[in-house]
Amino acid sequence: MTDSVRDGQRDPVDDWRRLAGTAVLLDGFHALKHALRFGAEVxxxxxxxxxxxxxxxxELAPDVREALRALLTEVPQASYAALVPRPHPTGVAALAVRPSREAGLARLRRLPxxxxxxxxxxxxxxxxxxAVIRLAAGFGATGVVTTGxxxxxxxxxxxxxxxxxxxxxxxxxxxAELPPGPVFALDPxxxxxxxxxxxxxxLLAFGSERSGLSPELRARADHLLSLPMRPQVSSYNLATSVAMTLYHWSLAGARPRA
Incomplete structure (x- = not known):
């Protein structure tokens, strides 16, 4: 028995099964690390x-080492594998409380x-x-909204x-529910x-990987923009398009938020 399993401690597997229906799965060490850095309740x-x-x-995240020491409970491989859909190479998983929708919407709608x-x-x-959410985090975007x-x-x-x-x-x-602001939609x-x-x-809008912009989004757009592309190349990957567009925005002097 490790020092993470003490007499009287609640069974983490029982807690997991009780929470799994509503909580956010953090699959792997890096997902847990990032969630803790940004204040997730785990x-x-x-x-x-x-x-x-x-x-x-x-080695990689000394800033959250103490939080991890307090949180992590060691479980057998079989127990871990039964909790996650696909075991992660780091053998780490957690459940986090999803942020309130009201708080997220308020953040998206706040101006300036x-x-x-x-x-x-x-x-x-x-x-x-x-991948797009990871890019948005890196550039300090206000948020990511999906339709559909x-x-x-x-x-x-x-x-x-x-x-x-x-x-x-x-x-x-x-x-129709998009936050306020001019819509710059990417289109060839x-x-x-x-x-x-x-x-x-x-609002930087990107169409689906197969169909492009929906008629509803196209009608809502204030500006249509295209990315530079060599002739006879049909398209970029969605995450690549977002990365190029956010980088272009950042060239105007914006810096990722601390």
Whole structure:
């Protein structure tokens, strides 16, 4: 028995099963690390090898080492594997309380903004959505909004975002419910983005991987922009398009928020 399992301590597996229906799965060490850095409430966290996880924290995340030491409970491999859909190489998983929708919407709607909101219009690929949230976190975007049926808090999206959902506002909305601000939508027929300065209060909208912008989003757009692309190349990956657009915005002098 390790020092993480003491007499009288609650069984983390029981806690996990009680919370799993409503909590956010943090799949792997890095997702847990990022969630803790940005203030997530984490009621239960497990590791197959607690000492190895803490050693990883010593190496990569000493700022959250003490929080991890207090949270992590060691469980057998079989117990861990039964809790997660796909075991992570680090053997670490946790459940976090999802931020309130009201707080997320208030953050998205607050003006003035110091950074754009990224809008994914009817995205289809869960991994791409997660990669976009990770990019938005890195650039300090105000938030990421999805339209359509994809759940931006799906476990696969959270895994792709490496737990960085907790660093920014992430919500699903209809086009009619988008936050205020001018909509700059990416479209192959739009104006070359290199000649446009993107304001901090912009909504940067990107169509789905297959169909592009929906008619509803296109009608809502104030500006259509295109990314530079060599002739006969059909498209960029969604996350690549978002990265290029956020980088272009950042060239105007914006800096990622501390």
């Amino acid at each position: 009621p239960v966290a497990v590791a197959v090898d607690r000492d190895a996880a803490l050693a990883l924290a010593d 903004r110091t950074a754009p909101v990224v809008v994914l219009d009817q995205p289809r690929n869960l991994g791409n959505a997660g 049926t994809l759940d931006p808090w799906h476990p696969t999206v959270v895994r792709g975002g490496a737990g960085l959902h907790f660093s920014t506002a992430v919500e699903r909305l209809d086009v 027929e739009g104006e070359d983005i290199r000649g446009v300065r993107l304001p901090d209060d912009a």
